[in-house]
Amino acid sequence: MRLLPVLSAAAALLALAPPGFGQAGKAELFGAIQDPAGLAVANARVAGEEQATGARIEVTSDARGDYHLLGLAAGRYVLTVEKPGFRPHRQTGITLRIGDQTQLNIRLELGQASQSVAVNAETSLLETANGSVDSHVSQTEIEKLPLDGRNFIPLVALSPGVALPGGGSLLPRINGSRPRTNEYLYDGISVLQPEPGQVAFYPIIDAMEEFRLNINAYSPEYGRSNGGTVMVIGKSGTNQFHGTLFEFFRNEALNARNYFAQPGPKPEFRRNQYGLTLGGPIRANKTFFFAAWQGTRLRTGITRQSVVPTVAQRRGVFRAAIYDPATSP
Template identity: 30%
Template sequence: MKKIHFTYVQFFLLSFVLIGLMQANGLLAQSSTILGTVQDETDAVLPGVSVTATNLGTNQSRTVISDDEGRYRVSQLSSGTYEVQAELSGFSTGVRRPIVLVLDSQAVVNFSLSIGQITERVVVTGEAPLVETTSAVTANLVDDRQIRDLPLNGRDLVQLALLQEGVVQNTKNLKTQGGNDGIFVSMAGARIHQNAFLLDGTDIRGARGNMPAGAAGSVAGIETIKEFKVITGAFSAEYGQFTGGVITAITKSGTNDLHGSVYEYHRNAALDARNFFDVDPQDPLTRSKVPNFIRNQFGFSLGGPVVKDKTFIFTSLEV
């Protein structure tokens, strides 16, 4: 029998591939889908139509062919703004834009093609319907604008989950413990350790099953997270092992446009008001002064193309 010898490099490469395969199912939950039906002007279905979805930020595209019933499905798309184009010989080309995809969503985009030259383009400007008709999941999206604009104590984005119905903060832990665990939350009436927190498809809860947090008490820098979804009921089997709720987040990515930010957030005792109920422990009838406090949070983010239309990079740091 011939012996098989592995070098250290081969061993680590094989381990990397196996780890990637283990995370494949979780990553599918982070992607979105565009689906619909292609018909002609008489409402007859059109098979064999070439449907292309193009990300307007990266110019990357994916093409599928409609089936015998005129249906098509473009899956595993990252969140962003898309243009969808339907082409068939003997018919004018149909174009729909902008189609905005958010985390783990399905956009229904139907086409009605008219007879004409394929070089003729019929452009329909308008977003896909916002009403979810393809899933019974009880969920709410927290988009990048809410993450960026709403005030957060310590810039911990998990606090935004408390704005969703069915999510409450547990009084057992009102602050970060040990720089490892974030706030305890109860979702859909379940225990605090029965929730999932996924970042780009990977479970990143603490060792004790708590909400994750770094030394600053937050899971990641605000500039790093693009959006996240809070799922509190009727979630599918891809979110197994949890009886409470799911918080699934995705990080930002680079585009063809170079973009970034530099920031610093400052807070100290001079800018804080004294708590009305604070009193001097030595003299309960005397109100105490504002406790000494100072906090500086600063960082940067930068994203852009490495190779235009092909490879992109995004990096951020917050301390």
């Protein structure tokens, strides 16, 4: 029975392996823990808890009083700080977006553990930890702004230095770069096909939480491309069941007539996009699920223009001489 020792060794290696965090698209929360005099507080226990899922990450401040919470999913957090001899500190209203690096310094107050300090304050959206130029588009903007075809890519053009090339091409030019030089990350995973610049798929709008566009001077972890980086984070399950049921449609009855269309009924144009999303808990604060589906039906009548012989020409009557271009001088 050689299988048992192998499984035991593999289990031991997994148990000893340190935890790792996928950094692409994850947020960071860091700062300094200080006493009322502004001096560093070492060995303070700092915990960040995501309110929707109850996910909790704990660290301890170092000798300089610094703490650093890594690999945080975008969402709303509660930060608690505890240290013997000081009142427990609890701060709510902390919103972290995709890829944020937010600094939050905490000043503790002297007192007993039975006395706590509660703070409800929004964190600043100004990032001072890096010099990158980026743009965020929130879930509300994604869902409310009009989109032809229910594709989020046109929203990228809301950022400065970004243009859609047109001519049937969907992918944007960022800071003058070619469309195929951009990187696309969905939940930290590249979705580019082997052919440069070809995006494998586009997420369902109702399944997107937010997205971020790195325009210039971004971190080396996004340095695979020499254009911009489009990072999308999808929705996830939470401790509450939630979902949507949607349909968007276009119909020729609501469209203006094509200028070149023949008299009579308008050419048919009917597009229906429908679907649903559903998420919730499998085990509270532990395991969640989220699923999304979308279908599209499209029927269109196309107006075309072409040159056809007149009635006289079909009878062989021509007003001018006819030459064979293959043999005529």
